[in-house]
Amino acid sequence: MKQKIMINLLLASGLLFIFSGNAQAEGDPAAGKELNSMCIGCHGIDGYRTAFPTAYNVPKIGGQHAEYLIKSLEGYRDGTRSHPSMTALAKTLTDQEIKDLAAFYASN
DSSP states (O other), rough: HHHHHHHHHHHHHHHHHHHHHHHTTTOOHHHHHHHHHHHHHHTTTTEEOOOOOOOEEOOOOOTHHHHHHHHHHHHHHSSSSSSSHHHHTTTTTTTHHHHHHHHHTTTT
């Protein structure tokens, strides 16, 4: 019984590894770097705070997991996440551009 549980855990962890790698592999970090100009002004400054729509610290996203970044940008684009600036920017992005930006930021 323990052996079966161990095998299942190894298989599950292997699938997670494969799927997390696929999320990064789908995007082109070089293309993401070219798109980065709309993001770097807020997300590339240590300790940056914005006052719109309310004052808060803007997160640095370099080194974040690609899948998380993809889901976040898709959420802003489809309305399941809400922030006026992020929603406006995300609505202009194609699926591939989202993957490219995620690959770029995940590699930093």
